Amino acid sequence: MSDYGMIINGQKVYSDNTFSVINPANEEVLADCPIASKAHLDQAVEAAAKAYESWSRVSDEERAGVCGKISSAIASHSEELAKLLTQEQGKPLEGAGSRFELGGAAGWAGYTSTLKLPEKVIVDDENAKIVQTRKPIGVVGSILPWNWPLMIAVWHVVPAIRAGNTVVMKPSPYTPLSSLRLAEIISAVLPPGVLNCVAGEDELGQWMTEHENIQKIIFTGSIPTGKKVMSSSSATLKRLTLELGGNxxxxxxxxxxxxxxxxxxxxxxxxxxxxxxxxxxxxxxxxxxxxxxxxxxxxxxxxxxxxxxxxxxxxxxxxxxxxxxxxxxxxxxxxxxxxxxxxxxxxxxxxxxxxxxxxxxxxxxxxxxxxxxxxxxxxxxxxxxxxxxxxxxxxxxxxxxxxxxxxxxxxxxxxxxxxxxxxxxxxxNGHGGIAPNVPFGGVKCSGIGVEFAEEGLHEYTNIQIVNVAKA
Missing domain, CATH: 3.40.309.10 (Aldehyde Dehydrogenase; Chain A, domain 2)
Structure with a gap:
């Protein structure tokens, strides 16, 4: 049995089936990773849906505070995560490598805790008060890439839960171990079921995009796979954020x-x-x-x-x-x-x-x-x-x-x-610089929607208009 477990409803869950994760620096097996079955995915989605009932009603201030705790938890485990990330992803500890990525992950989570979702009063006169609010969408499915697996996990997960959603996360089969450990660390400061993490190969991603009880998918990866995500999500008209390839x-x-x-x-x-x-x-x-x-x-x-x-x-x-x-x-x-x-x-x-x-x-x-x-x-x-x-x-x-x-x-x-x-x-006079307070996304086939800043947070919400007649 693998030492690495999936996280479902706040508990570590194992599988009878595993696959080997390779260290790209020496081509040796680093560890085995559990493979989720459809039943595991259903359990994770069910846990997320149940947790959503209460998490979506938690106050905005309390959710912001929890995101701050996530930032602190990542920072306190950063060296452990950085070394694991280097072994499975290959990037060096130093320079713009694993320690850099963990610092970015903690920083992004911390910044997200400061974002607000204020109500907007559109009309307030003698006849009516019309207010625009933003409501969470539901269960969000996060499908991660292998290039910046932990930073991008934070980009997906933290704004989703900040806005009142719950999450089922799937790491890349090339870099699942650090993501499983990150999910374990984050879930420890969350109510059970708010964050769930299931691992597997490509078919798991397709099961997620087709699952009738997942309301939104956020995917970072290649354009061909993004098109498949969009196609298989269409039957249930899922909300989508796609950050796809660039040249x-x-x-x-x-x-x-x-x-x-x-x-x-x-x-x-x-x-x-x-x-x-x-x-x-x-x-x-x-x-x-x-x-x-x-x-x-x-x-x-x-x-x-x-x-x-x-x-x-x-x-x-x-x-x-x-x-x-x-x-x-x-x-x-x-x-x-x-x-x-x-x-x-x-x-x-x-x-x-x-x-x-x-x-x-x-x-x-x-x-x-x-x-x-x-x-x-x-x-x-x-x-x-x-x-x-x-x-x-x-x-x-x-x-x-x-x-x-x-x-x-x-x-x-x-x-x-x-x-x-x-x-x-x-x-x-630069290329690739990004920041948590600046929206980021692609045009043409490089994506749909944006991440970061208030605009990115809005991607995890639906607009609701409350129209109150006064007379």
């Missing part, structure tokens, strides 16, 4: 200072080993600064200490899983065959683990797989352009629309170009 473009203008921009571009591209939905994944560089910037980028991206993330000297870990590793390597090899010039990286270590150093490839163009497909790894294509209009057209040419960026010494000019990008967030 974010950055446009470097002709007046950029390569010495200033290079390090920031590398950070925006390779945060979390490039395994971030809103990472910089296509870089369009004006021909006048192309060669100098490529030189500076290669310098900034080279020599990053890479290895097992438990070694605190390492700042880059492995790609998280074999399937993603194979895809990234395949895109790299395809680019080389088509004439791509490797500026740095690309050497695959002959040792266990899914390692690939930060890799930059120039002399590529639209239509090549390395440009058109989201790499989701430590691989960045660099495309030379001569006309700005062509670069903007290229940036907007794909189905994705999560983020984008413009790099320039002229902030006013850069902001004007940024406003023309078809994406949810357009950054200037």
């Amino acid at each position: 974010d473009a950055g446009i470097v203008l002709d007046d950029v200072d390569p010495d200033v921009a290079a390090a920031e571009i590398v950070q925006g591209a390779f945060l979390n080993n490039g395994q971030t939905c809103a990472a910089l994944k296509r870089l369009y560089v004006h021909e006048s600064v192309h060669d100098e910037l490529c030189e500076k980028l290669a310098e900034a991206a080279s020599g990053i200490p890479m290895g097992d993330g438990l070694d605190e000297n390492n700042l880059q870990g492995p790609i998280q899983n074999k399937m993603q590793y194979d895809k990234v390597v395949d895109l790299f090899e395809d680019a080389k065959k088509q004439g791509g010039k490797v500026l740095c990286g690309g050497e695959i270590p002959d040792e266990p683990g899914y390692f690939m150093p930060y890799t930059l490839v120039a002399d590529v163009k639209d239509g090549m797989r390395i440009v058109d497909e989201e790499q989701f790894g430590p691989l960045l294509p660099i495309i030379k352009y001569s006309e700005l209009e062509d670069a903007i057209k290229s940036a907007n040419s794909l189905e994705t629309g999560l983020g984008g960026s413009v790099w320039s010494s002229d902030l006013e000019r850069a902001a004007e170009v940024a406003s023309r990008l078809e994406c949810g967030t357009a950054w200037v």
Whole structure:
């Protein structure tokens, strides 16, 4: 029996069936994870539905206080969770790694505790008083990814319960252990059934999206899977928040200072080993600064200490899983065959683990797989352009629309170009920066709805109008 249990109605629940979780740094089995049956899911949903009856009536102030307790609980267990996260996800403890993620998770939970859901008086005269209120939706199903599993769990769960909903959470089968432990820690400060966590493989996600007693699904993951979530949720007309893939473009203008921009571009591209939905994944560089910037980028991206993330000297870990590793390597090899010039990286270590150093490839163009497909790894294509209009057209040419960026010494000019990008967030002289008080979401096929801030909290509510006739 696995040492890791699911959380149903505040209790640890095991399963006769398990699967192995692999440490991507050494390709060894880390531990076994329970596999939920349909009966387990039904029990979790039933517990959430029962808890909703009372949790939805808890005062706004009390729910806010509980979210503050969640933040404190995460912070007090952060080192334990960080080490477990490094072992199953691969990211290093140091840098923008596991400790960074746990700090973000605690901080986001704390900020969410400060958000309000005030009533809005629309009319108040001698004839009527009309008030807009926001009510919780019901049972929320949270389907998590493997790239930032604990931070995104907090993004899903804490605003949901803050708004008065209850939750059934499903971690990625690649990174379930830290999520199960996080759910155990969070549920300890909640009434039984408010947060439930069931683990399994892809079929569990489909059962959740089809379940008649789950009223909303929030999903973070790929566009193809997001489309499946939307389709299977349609029979019950579930409310949806979808944060899907991005193939974010950055446009470097002709007046950029390569010495200033290079390090920031590398950070925006390779945060979390490039395994971030809103990472910089296509870089369009004006021909006048192309060669100098490529030189500076290669310098900034080279020599990053890479290895097992438990070694605190390492700042880059492995790609998280074999399937993603194979895809990234395949895109790299395809680019080389088509004439791509490797500026740095690309050497695959002959040792266990899914390692690939930060890799930059120039002399590529639209239509090549390395440009058109989201790499989701430590691989960045660099495309030379001569006309700005062509670069903007290229940036907007794909189905994705999560983020984008413009790099320039002229902030006013850069902001004007940024406003023309078809994406949810357009950054200037940075890429990927997010904050709990700033709404975040995608356009086109990169998602539906937003997360963070009051706008994100509203995603977990229905509007109710109370119309009182006075005469």
